[in-house]
Amino acid sequence: MTIGEVSKIYDISVETLRYYERVGLIPEVVRRKSGVRDYSKTDCEWVYFIKCMRRAGISIEVLVDYVSLFKQGDKTQAARKKILVEQRDILAARIDEMHEMLEHLDRKIETYDSGLFYLEEKLIEKGQ
Amino acid sequence: MTIGEVSKIYDISVETLRYYERVGLIPEVVRRKSGVRDYSKTDCEWVYFIKCMRRAGISIEVLVDYVSLFKQGDKTQAARKKILVEQRDILAARIDEMHEMLEHLDRKIETYDSGLFYLEEKLIEKGQ
DNA sequence: GCTTGACCTAAAGTCAACTATAGGTTGTAG
DNA sequence: CTACAACCTATAGTTGACTTTAGGTCAAGC
Numbered sequence: 001m002t003i004g005e006v007s008k009i010y011d012i013s014v015e016t017l018r019y020y021e022r023v024g025l026i027p028e029v030v031r032r033k034s035g036v037r038d039y040s041k042t043d044c045e046w047v048y049f050i051k052c053m054r055r056a057g058i059s060i061e062v063l064v065d066y067v068s069l070f071k072q073g074d075k076t077q078a079a080r081k082k083i084l085v086e087q088r089d090i091l092a093a094r095i096d097e098m099h100e101m102l103e104h105l106d107r108k109i110e111t112y113d114s115g116l117f118y119l120e121e122k123l124i125e126k127g128q
Numbered sequence: 129m130t131i132g133e134v135s136k137i138y139d140i141s142v143e144t145l146r147y148y149e150r151v152g153l154i155p156e157v158v159r160r161k162s163g164v165r166d167y168s169k170t171d172c173e174w175v176y177f178i179k180c181m182r183r184a185g186i187s188i189e190v191l192v193d194y195v196s197l198f199k200q201g202d203k204t205q206a207a208r209k210k211i212l213v214e215q216r217d218i219l220a221a222r223i224d225e226m227h228e229m230l231e232h233l234d235r236k237i238e239t240y241d242s243g244l245f246y247l248e249e250k251l252i253e254k255g256q
Numbered sequence: 257g258c259t260t261g262a263c264c265t266a267a268a269g270t271c272a273a274c275t276a277t278a279g280g281t282t283g284t285a286g
Numbered sequence: 287c288t289a290c291a292a293c294c295t296a297t298a299g300t301t302g303a304c305t306t307t308a309g310g311t312c313a314a315g316c
């Protein structure tokens with residue numbers, strides 16, 4: 001599959017796909033004689049994995065470490081799992097925090113509905 | 129309250145507090161004759177609000193718009209509420225997505241536990 | 257009375273994560 | 287056989303959100 005096709009399927013720009021490969025976020029994609037990238041199904045699975053992890057907020061740096069360990073083979077399994085578990089916990093904490101903030105926002109929206117503006121009234125009194 | 133005290137209480141650097149005020153994220157804080165900021169309770173509530181919203185991932189730009197509307201008074205209530213509701217929905221969607229990614233990560237960690245490496249095995253076969 | 261730490265501004269610097277540009281090659285459709 | 291879209295590399299630029307630096311003021315303790 002060409003880079004253009006992968007780009008469309010996963011909604012990631014071709015520039016970003018090349019960037020991801022260059023920095024080591026995706027194992028090197030095989031090329032045709034001409035030098036053009038030819039993504040295999042496995043390459044696509046990596047692209048999908050990386051897309052998910054990025055959307056979950058996991059940094060490029062951490063993912064580069066993971067891919068780099070992966071390239072070193074089986075002996076790095078424990079280290080790789082450690083990274084995933086750490087990131088899982090960070091993600092879970094982030095979700096909890098965002099959930100709290102969602103509730104905070106909901107309460108704030110309610111004050112608009114009910115016509116009560118605690119914070120705002122005070123500032124208006126202050127003349128700002 | 130001085131900027132240093134506010135910084136400690138809310139765990140935001142004094143530089144960031146000044147930056148937030150400069151770009152319009154927090155209404156202007158009253159100064160003493162000397163020019164030193166003196167945070168009122170209401171100022172602190174703004175700082176807290178902004179901290180929460182930033183942690184929820186709401187951009188500086190959106191928050192600046194909100195504060196700017198707020199400064200224009202009551203007539204902007206509807207517009208302000210609209211911003212909050214929009215951001216609430218974006219946040220809810222982001223939480224859902226992150227939840228999916230958490231499940232994805234959990235499944236991946238399970239494959240490590242069980243010794244099944246779908247993606248990895250394929251890439252090892254490939255010789256990478 | 258002077259030093260020291262906390263404050264001030266304006267402007268420049270940093271960092272992560274892309275994104276765009278310049279200049280070149282390839283392959284396919286008319 | 288040629289034009290033109292899609293690919294390539296290397297390098298520079300952008301964006302958002304701070305952070306640091308340089309150079310200065312002020313107030314309290316020794």
